Amino acid sequence: MEKIKVGVLGASGYTGADLIRLALRHPTIELTVLTANAHAGKPVKDVFRHFSHVDLPDLISIDDADWAAVDAVFCGLPHGTTQAITKQIFETHPKVKIIDMSADFRLRDPAAYKEWYGLDHIAAEIQPEAAYGLTELYRDEIEAARLIACPGCYPTAVLLSLVPLAIKDLIDATDLVIDAKSGVSGAGRGLKENTLFCEAGEGISPYAVGKHRHMAEIEQEIGKAANLEGLRVNFTPHLIPMSRGELTTSYVRMKNGASASDLKDALIDAYSGEPFVTILDGETLPQTQMVRGSNYVAMNVIPDRIPGRAIVISTLDNLVKGSAGQALQNFNLAYGMDETLGLEQLPLFP
Amino acid sequence: MEKIKVGVLGASGYTGADLIRLALRHPTIELTVLTANAHAGKPVKDVFRHFSHVDLPDLISIDDADWAAVDAVFCGLPHGTTQAITKQIFETHPKVKIIDMSADFRLRDPAAYKEWYGLDHIAAEIQPEAAYGLTELYRDEIEAARLIACPGCYPTAVLLSLVPLAIKDLIDATDLVIDAKSGVSGAGRGLKENTLFCEAGEGISPYAVGKHRHMAEIEQEIGKAANLEGLRVNFTPHLIPMSRGELTTSYVRMKNGASASDLKDALIDAYSGEPFVTILDGETLPQTQMVRGSNYVAMNVIPDRIPGRAIVISTLDNLVKGSAGQALQNFNLAYGMDETLGLEQLPLFP
Amino acid sequence: MEKIKVGVLGASGYTGADLIRLALRHPTIELTVLTANAHAGKPVKDVFRHFSHVDLPDLISIDDADWAAVDAVFCGLPHGTTQAITKQIFETHPKVKIIDMSADFRLRDPAAYKEWYGLDHIAAEIQPEAAYGLTELYRDEIEAARLIACPGCYPTAVLLSLVPLAIKDLIDATDLVIDAKSGVSGAGRGLKENTLFCEAGEGISPYAVGKHRHMAEIEQEIGKAANLEGLRVNFTPHLIPMSRGELTTSYVRMKNGASASDLKDALIDAYSGEPFVTILDGETLPQTQMVRGSNYVAMNVIPDRIPGRAIVISTLDNLVKGSAGQALQNFNLAYGMDETLGLEQLPLFP
Amino acid sequence: MEKIKVGVLGASGYTGADLIRLALRHPTIELTVLTANAHAGKPVKDVFRHFSHVDLPDLISIDDADWAAVDAVFCGLPHGTTQAITKQIFETHPKVKIIDMSADFRLRDPAAYKEWYGLDHIAAEIQPEAAYGLTELYRDEIEAARLIACPGCYPTAVLLSLVPLAIKDLIDATDLVIDAKSGVSGAGRGLKENTLFCEAGEGISPYAVGKHRHMAEIEQEIGKAANLEGLRVNFTPHLIPMSRGELTTSYVRMKNGASASDLKDALIDAYSGEPFVTILDGETLPQTQMVRGSNYVAMNVIPDRIPGRAIVISTLDNLVKGSAGQALQNFNLAYGMDETLGLEQLPLFP
Incomplete structure (x- = not known):
């Protein structure tokens, strides 16, 4: 060829x-x-x-x-x-x-x-x-x-795990809290003090709170899926002392009587046959160690202790x-x- | 003496x-x-x-x-x-x-x-x-x-940053999402596979989601502060590849017309003169690097992009x-x- | 097939x-x-x-x-x-x-x-x-x-970089100092206190000094190459806070008028056409970051400041x-x- | 006062x-x-x-x-x-x-x-x-x-552990191999690509091999102790993925019939009563974890497998x-x- x-x-x-x-x-x-x-x-x-x-x-x-x-x-x-x-x-x-x-x-x-x-x-x-x-x-x-x-790397993790839920109207898109964690490679190879080994190592730092540009994509796509104009979401990224990997923990309020199990079913349904999307078994929790260096994204839905809420966790390698x-x-x-x-x-x- | x-x-x-x-x-x-x-x-x-x-x-x-x-x-x-x-x-x-x-x-x-x-x-x-x-x-x-x-280490970080807000009825204690991150020493020195260097390193893992025992203390104390029986909160811890340090990102819905600035004022007021509590200036974000090895706790309140919400971040060294x-x-x-x-x-x- | x-x-x-x-x-x-x-x-x-x-x-x-x-x-x-x-x-x-x-x-x-x-x-x-x-x-x-x-992992790194030199009698096999560094995965997945994240992280520890079992293979094979019975070498391993990777820094005394450049030529000669052995250009120094997750081994010879000595550095991923x-x-x-x-x-x- | x-x-x-x-x-x-x-x-x-x-x-x-x-x-x-x-x-x-x-x-x-x-x-x-x-x-x-x-940080670790031995003529100063390892803070806070988290993390890199400036101090002081002009030593530093700490592994050839035990006695003798110098018991190996954040230096002498040789290991916090x-x-x-x-x-x- x-x-x-x-x-x-x-x-x-x-x-x-x-x-x-x-x-x-x-x-x-x-x-x-x-x-x-x-x-x-x-x-x-x-x-x-x-x-x-x-x-x-x-x-x-x-x-x-x-x-x-x-x-x-x-x-x-x-x-x-x-x-x-x-x-x-x-x-x-x-x-x-x-x-x-x-x-x-x-x-x-x-x-x-x-x-x-x-x-x-x-x-x-x-x-x-x-x-x-x-x-x-x-x-x-x-x-x-x-x-x-x-x-963007964050939007990929977030949207793959939330868009199918928004499309099916299982979650309240106006009440999304997305706590995100990324390895340092997400900041690129440019020389910045906060990405030096001694600054980023042995510590965790939230950054761009309320201002991260990836929020624009997330709002655009979740808004489209939920059919909402001018949607605003919470998206709060944190810098983690690792080179690769990203994990997003999304806190969702469910709608229409949905349960965490319904959310998970919707994801299983959406990604059946997809080569790179893994919906984890049972309550297995996604961790970046599961995807490092690969094109896989792994996700799961966990019931929240607060009734009516669920936790959607998604992980991928930000560079892959x-x-x-x-x-x-x-x-x-x-x-x-x-x-x-x-x-x-x-x-x-x- | x-x-x-x-x-x-x-x-x-x-x-x-x-x-x-x-x-x-x-x-x-x-x-x-x-x-x-x-x-x-x-x-x-x-x-x-x-x-x-x-x-x-x-x-x-x-x-x-x-x-x-x-x-x-x-x-x-x-x-x-x-x-x-x-x-x-x-x-x-x-x-x-x-x-x-x-x-x-x-x-x-x-x-x-x-x-x-x-x-x-x-x-x-x-x-x-x-x-x-x-x-x-x-x-x-x-x-x-x-x-x-x-x-507990997590409750110290969470409660110091939220109890004064709950006492003054500035936040809705029934709608608390607390995303927590801890270094590995929080898991102790016992031999466990998930705290081996190769397992905990270069990765982030949520754990005990919806089940962590520190939730009991948090609910007890926030419930007491807010005068609520049977309070339930979301508390979701993550294991971070660092030895020491803990950071809690609490997503709060404000009450009684409060703003993020009001919340911050309440914290400043509560901890004026305290030798170990630092309310950070402006929008300086807490990071575990600020407190490593010391008895200080640092916190701040950041406005959320979603109106009516704020983000309360708190950090301390879990062992100190x-x-x-x-x-x-x-x-x-x-x-x-x-x-x-x-x-x-x-x-x-x- | x-x-x-x-x-x-x-x-x-x-x-x-x-x-x-x-x-x-x-x-x-x-x-x-x-x-x-x-x-x-x-x-x-x-x-x-x-x-x-x-x-x-x-x-x-x-x-x-x-x-x-x-x-x-x-x-x-x-x-x-x-x-x-x-x-x-x-x-x-x-x-x-x-x-x-x-x-x-x-x-x-x-x-x-x-x-x-x-x-x-x-x-x-x-x-x-x-x-x-x-x-x-x-x-x-x-x-x-x-x-x-x-x-063993260490012998692979050491022997590939030294055996061709011993065979050609370019180095004094009786005066070998091999300072080795390994990531923590080399110690396996068994539960041991010294491989916990908090013990192995943010620090470097020599271990098994003068006693590491891989010495037996190194002595066997260098001895065979140099045609020496009962050869004894110095081999001193150190545990490094990384998961994968191994680097050996071998300090050699040259024989028969050889120069560092002669040693390098011998390695180039020995490994010409080899798919997994890379002799680095000029004075490019091997680092484990060059080989992580791959089957490559990279090496180079650097002149020592002490006349008659050279430094042979070799690196590979210990698990690959x-x-x-x-x-x-x-x-x-x-x-x-x-x-x-x-x-x-x-x-x-x- | x-x-x-x-x-x-x-x-x-x-x-x-x-x-x-x-x-x-x-x-x-x-x-x-x-x-x-x-x-x-x-x-x-x-x-x-x-x-x-x-x-x-x-x-x-x-x-x-x-x-x-x-x-x-x-x-x-x-x-x-x-x-x-x-x-x-x-x-x-x-x-x-x-x-x-x-x-x-x-x-x-x-x-x-x-x-x-x-x-x-x-x-x-x-x-x-x-x-x-x-x-x-x-x-x-x-x-x-x-x-x-x-x-310099390296000379402090090296000289404290070797000068007393050179003064007493227990080691051959002309045959010193010093393999050194340092955390990244030794490179300072200036913006350099090789000290970015993603470059220095999860890897070990030798650097400035045969050229590191601290060699000048080492040669000056060992030369003075051994009464030798124009002394040349091998000093080979490596960058380790940790923020603080330095460890030097010095390979020495003993003189005048000295044993590893004699070398250790000389160190014990030299530093008796010193508040910050710890000669470790038995064959306890120095590790940077022993000194992090403190002004202590810890050292020990270990017999080499090669007769007539010994290994002198020294560790300190490079910033303290x-x-x-x-x-x-x-x-x-x-x-x-x-x-x-x-x-x-x-x-x-x-």
Whole structure:
């Protein structure tokens, strides 16, 4: 089979690196363009030592990339930097599929983008072309799209566990408390004091309380599922001393007489046959150790001690199912291949 | 000044060890009896290597302890094992003050003890003598008591941050969601698979969801503050890959038109002049890194994005303010000394 | 292609689990027998939650295993427990290949086994049948053997980096100082106080100094390479607060006028074309982060500041190349397959 | 007693912060000047959240400090930045004692400074005034000096454990292999990719092999003790995933018929009565967990399996005995106070 030529924008970040890790073992991908402006000209292994064992094209700057020579592009750039290049590729290379792992095309409403990201959206006209890349819930849109906006890591964990409940009107979407915990890789590889080993280690820190940008996606999608305008949810993230992994503990008030067991049944029903979604048995509690390094998401529903309430817990690896893995899953879908290609790795434990 | 002779029951656990660490530098304490049945006859430094630098009496078994020779006893035994010895000392040595760090005398209602701990309380007749040792809220009782039942680590963090709000009727006590996170030392030094380095490391695990025994204390004390019988709260703990520290994120619905700012004012008001309670400035977020190794508790109130809700975050070191430190604070109080004696250590960071 | 039916002895340990993780994605393996006496009757996912996503046969006791129904057996049992069952399978099922990950058949001299392991070897008569499973150095023996004794994790890292130098007489084998560092998984999943999170975390501990059993293998193999009887080396292991990974820093005195560069050339020469051995460029220093979760070993030679000395550093994942991965590599070799089958995973970083 | 007014240069680094932590509980210190140019004007608690509980003067820039108003200055600046300010204070404020925690005055030979640090020493004329602040070995010089150059963290661990052996000619100083391991705080609080949580976590990395600047001090002092010019030692540091702590494993060849036991006796002899040096019993192995957060150093000598060799292991907390604690110990000595003042804290474990 002829290989699909793939470029990766932002190959020196954690998301880009995890995409490369997976793509290197994908049977139909040929990595041909890897960009990282700050490291242009260097071998990838000088930037990520764990690639010392493999051959890869050297890093180049975005300006030196030849988009005519690739079939698909994965964007692992920070938000705000993706729009111009995405728009350019989208408009000048209609055959190239773009799988964007940044936040730039996730919000359907450009006003919301400006509100949350503090920037005017400079490619708002192609926003309508973007499919929201939450694979299990948007397969039709993803298959048809040229631009796939992969969800944030937190939204993936939250939405996969709550959207089916909101759609069936089993939970009160206006009374959602979502306490989230993430490993440090979620903050990226940029140099920040709070992600130094000595600052993030041996401690837990809430951050961006009441302000985290992933809330916009969560409100957008839960609002859509529950058919509510202007929905507001509580979303409170905490930084945990681990590299990978994310766990969301959602406290829900049930509606229409539903029980925790009904919620669980709804999830089982929604994800029957899904290769990457595991609804855990009994009261087995999700833990990030169950998914590390893999594309799996694991979830469960636990009865609350307060009558009428339940606890929905969801976990994934923020760099895989929460980013590069889901992007690859969408790529597989977009090219009509088995969704699991290149994603078969089991979790690494311990 | 004559020293107060102190015994420590359960000197081979983390709580006992932290009590020893602090007591060794306390100006009026002389450690004379250290028990650890499984290690009787050994030097303490064979059991805790960080005591290699100091002189301590050897470990003995409980049966070999001479209670007539001590003035005060700290109990660091697991729950269920304390009642018989506590009762014996209480009844036969009326001059000995007992500061219990176990769970055995925290619940005023012996039926609740049986419900939560699965055991009949065998010293229920002395339960009424026990003061609940949440120092800042129960000073009068603690000063007067011969038996002080120090709160659990989680309840200390939760109650200090919520009781003043419940007393002033600023929050709806029937709608409390408390998401808690703890370092691994909270699980003790016993050999359990889930606290092995490889199991607890690089991951986060919820545990005892809907069932954690500390809920009993929280419901007892919040119920008392809010004047509510049979209160039920949500309390969901998570195990975090760090040794020390605890952080509780409480999601509260406000009452009587209160704002997050009103809640914060109530906490400032409640703890003005307290040596160990820090209400953080502005929207500074508590993190366990702020309190590691110290007797401080830090808290703040943050507005929620959902109108009418607020987020109350509290943090402490589970082995110090959550256990041995608070026990020592109570000891100081019980003996009419400055509460801060032996507890002046600042947090260790990084 | 017909699958090879595989049994795993000791499926509830870390080594067994990692073998299962890899075997599940191996194209020609069918896992049919998984034993774990203490957990017989349980689903594997009750013992290792990261297998919640896949189907596996339930755990059984060794006595219930039908060895006639398998083609190959991997043994992940602790040393001393493997000999009887290995001997039994070896003698009664001549078609079954046994890949032993324990220490029981690594030492050619049964007297050495008794000296180091404190036990009489009860299957000494089949010891001569065992190939020492250091793949890159013993391919012929491994291909021919029915019993493959995979090396210890430390010996794998040490021997791969030193044996080629000893063979070429470039280093003085009588003056070897090997300072080794290992993650905690090397100590296994058994309950031991020193591998609790709170004991092993935030600290480094040397252990078994001058006594570690892996020294026996190192002396056996370096002695053989250097043609020296009764060789003694310094081998000093340290426990590091990480789950996986091992790094050995070997301090060598060079012979015959060799330079660090000559040593490196000898390694490059020895491992040219090897799929899993990476000699790093320039003075790039090996770190465990380069190999986590993969079957790669990375090494380099750095000049020492002391003339005539050099530093040889080697790193691998103790559970993969140091155990289950190398075992699988030997399995592939023994069955005439591509050695890399099932071992293609790249390192997981971060 | 009148307080000694103290200034801290570089109060926003880990070393400066640990000095502040200790000084705040020192009975005779009043912290009056805290400089941090990049944070001038800020409260200290905005820069180090663990100081949220205490009152401190705001941070100021060096230029705004009034040196006439202080009695002593601790310098926690990076090397190369200290010389000008030190020289200025030294020359214009003869009553001010300067305790320098940087590397700038540790090397007696300015040429060595240039060789190792790559900079001309711009205050070479006051170098002869500097006492090398290894307290236990240089008390007379420290008491008499106005400028105390505290040793590096590694040299403190290495020299305390080896100098007494070199002085007594028990070891061959020309054949020293020193394998060192440090927590990440040793690299400081500056933003560097290799000290990010995701890079330094779950892994071990050798660094600066054959080039670490602390080698200069080690060679200077061992050379002096052994009376050897131009001594060269092997010193190989490794970065460990922990915040604090350092452990050095020194491989020595014994001389003059000495045994490991003789070496240990020499250490016991050298440090009899020392408040902060612990020679461990029997074959108890030093581990960083024994000293975390304290000013203690623990060491032991273990026989090597190779005849004629021994292993000398030493451990300390790099920020305390390795830096701020030893600086405070020197301050106490310089002012004729009990050396242990402010340094009584026991190790924090777990």
